[in-house]
Each structure stands twice: as structure tokens, then as C-alpha cells.
Amino acid sequence: MSLEETKQLIGYMNTIVDSLLKIVDSGYSPYPVEEIHEIIRDIREEGCAAVRRSLDQIRRDLDADDDVGGGENCSATGDEEDVGSVRQQPNTTCVPLHMENGAID
Numbered sequence: 668m669s670l671e672e673t674k675q676l677i678g679y680m681n682t683i684v685d686s687l688l689k690i691v692d693s694g695y696s697p698y699p700v701e702e703i704h705e706i707i708r709d710i711r712e713e714g715c716a717a718v719r720r721s722l723d724q725i726r727r728d729l730d731a732d733d734d735v736g737g738g739e740n741c742s743a744t745g746d747e748e749d750v751g752s753v754r755q756q757p758n759t760t761c762v763p764l765h766m767e768n769g770a771i772d
Contacts, residue, residue: 668721676721680714 668676687703690696696703 668717668724670725673718673721673725676714676718680710683710 684707687707691700691703
């Protein structure tokens with residue numbers, strides 16, 4: 668998965684979770700609130716694992732490109748500064764769920 672696809676995955680996950688939380692907040696949930704909270708936890712667990720795998724692969728690819736000096740097989744797009752800044756950041760993609768009064772924030 669490319670960096671752009673990883674960003675899209677994060678965006679999709681956030682959109683889905685936000686939509687589910689709006690359903691819960693509306694008070695007209697077609698499913699028990701506990702089930703929706705479980706779905707949100709599953710999305711975050713699976714999505715975060717996929718994002719981690721993708722970022723790890725991107726880092727390995729960048730390290731391999733650095734080791735051989737890039738070249739024609741280099742996957743760089745000319746935006747190395749952006750990619751490098753992501754590469755140097757700690758893995759903070761997944762934020763733990765916050766519970767308040769039994770509800771997920």
C-alpha cells in the first residue's frame with residue numbers, strides 16, 4: 668500500500684467511526700449501542716494494524732532505496748521531504764479509545 672493509500676485508509680476509518688458515533692448520539696440506533704461500540708473497536712484494531720503494516724513496508728522500501736542510492740527503481744515521487752517526515756515520526760496512528768460513562772468518545 669502506498670503512502671497515499673494509507674492516508675486514504677485512515678480517512679475512511681475516521682469517516683466510518685464518525686458516522687457510527689453520530690448514529691449512537693442520535694438515539695435512534697438500529698443496533699444495540701454495545702454492538703456499535705464493538706464495531707468501532709474492531710475497525711480501529713484492524714485498520715490500525717493495516718496502517719502499521721503499510722507504514723513499516725514504506726519505511727523498508729525507503730531504507731532499501733537509501734541503501735542502493737535510489738535509481739530508476741526508486742519509488743520516490745519528488746516529495747521526499749513529506750515522506751521523510753512521516754518516516755521519522757513515531758507510530759501514533761492508533762489512539763486508544765476513551766471511555767466516559769460507558770460511552771466511547
